[in-house]
Amino acid sequence: MKVWIDQDLCTGDGLCEEIAPAVFTLLDDGLAYVKDGDDIKDSPGGQAGMATVPAELEDAAVEASEECPGECIFIERD
Numbered sequence: 001m002k003v004w005i006d007q008d009l010c011t012g013d014g015l016c017e018e019i020a021p022a023v024f025t026l027l028d029d030g031l032a033y034v035k036d037g038d039d040i041k042d043s044p045g046g047q048a049g050m051a052t053v054p055a056e057l058e059d060a061a062v063e064a065s066e067e068c069p070g071e072c073i074f075i076e077r078d
Contacts (some may be wrong), residue, residue: 001058002076007031009072011034020060023053023057032072050076
């Protein structure tokens with residue numbers, strides 16, 4: 001499974017980071033980005049900043065996507 005965030009839609013609430021801190025992080029610009037291990041996909045962000053979600057974190061990533069008030073988290077299944 002892969003995940004990415006549309007920063008244009010991100011409201012910066014931080015729920016994603018709260019639910020799945022190993023997958024999402026908020027940066028100094030107040031927007032959420034995905035993490036691929038220790039690599040933060042912020043250059044570029046958006047769909048080009050897609051990251052693979054480890055199997056054990058997939059449920060948390062889906063929950064974060066469902067709870068996101070900005071509806072900016074997109075999941076692509078392999």
